[in-house]
Amino acid sequence: MKKAAAALSVLVALSTLYACGKDSAATLELTAALPEKVPSGTEIRIGDPAIQASLTASGLDKELSDAGVKVAWANISGGPQSIQAFRGDKLDCSSVADIPSLFAAWTGTSTKIVFQSVTVDPLQHPTYELGIAPGVSVTSLADLRGKKIAYSAGQAQGALVLRVLQKAGLKQSDVTLVDLTSNGDSYPTALGSKAVDVAPLGTSVLARYKGKYPGSTSIKTGIRDDASTLYCLTKSVQDAGKAAALKAYVGVRAKALLWQNDHPEEYSKAYLQAVQGLSAADAKAYLAVGGDKGIPATWDNAQARLQATADLLATEQKHDKLDVSKLVDRRFEKVEAAAAGDRVVTGDAA
Known part of the structure; x- marks a missing residue:
């Protein structure tokens, strides 16, 4: 009887140890290096309609599948929709400007920015x-x-x-x-x-x-308004499997933005006309004023602009002061820059 009890005790201890080890392996510290390998069965839920269309039209979606990344696409973009989906745990990441990350923080939803892009000539091509x-x-x-x-x-x-x-x-x-x-x-x-x-x-x-x-x-406003990001639930970035998938996604996303610059007609048909419902003429007019998107070599200036915006909104809208460095996951900074290669934008004006 004592032997049976001792054996049961050991079994319970080993089971507990295995479970703890499994959990700790699945949790990634925010200071840890991003994993290289995407575990089998990993899925990321993303609202990124323009990139979704561009990946399919360009064939870059194959790079994601070859890396083992499975994306569950959501027809969501923008702050209000994405924050609501985050709160309901229906979404991992969404494409937005800079403001949603601030309002997520102010309303108790923890997120991280994992992608930054810029307009090559922002004042000449305002959003x-x-x-x-x-x-x-x-x-x-x-x-x-x-x-x-x-x-x-x-x-x-x-x-x-x-x-x-x-x-x-x-x-x-x-x-x-x-x-x-x-x-x-x-x-x-x-x-x-x-x-x-x-x-x-x-x-x-x-x-x-x-x-x-x-x-x-x-x-025209004469104000730089080209902030464009991908932000994710913090807990999704802390999931080791999803973090690995996001690393692959961020790299391919950078290539997709550059593809849009190089293939405006294909992008127009795949997204502006097919998804956004613009006429061919309106899509052409949009591309003429929209300007090329660039991948910044560093996020320093984008982060400084975000801090200035957070400070303004804190004053004008009576919010708490925010340190925006806590909202930006700069481990992904080098991932997107590496994917862009020699096409990174090195002169991103502050």
């Missing part, structure tokens, strides 16, 4: 312009005084509005900020119906807006 409602006269930033401006606090458009006001020397009290999330055609519709006078519009919708509403205009 947004200020759309002006038909019949409203705004020809300079100073003319924003007294205007109704569409504003979404948790999106890149909201931060852009605050930065524009700062550049114009205006306070929030000098304008009327109209809370309105930028989804689909919400901003063009609000402009067209005169619900707002001004709204930041992405270049992909600007041409359609002007075509639909005669008398509508736009002005």
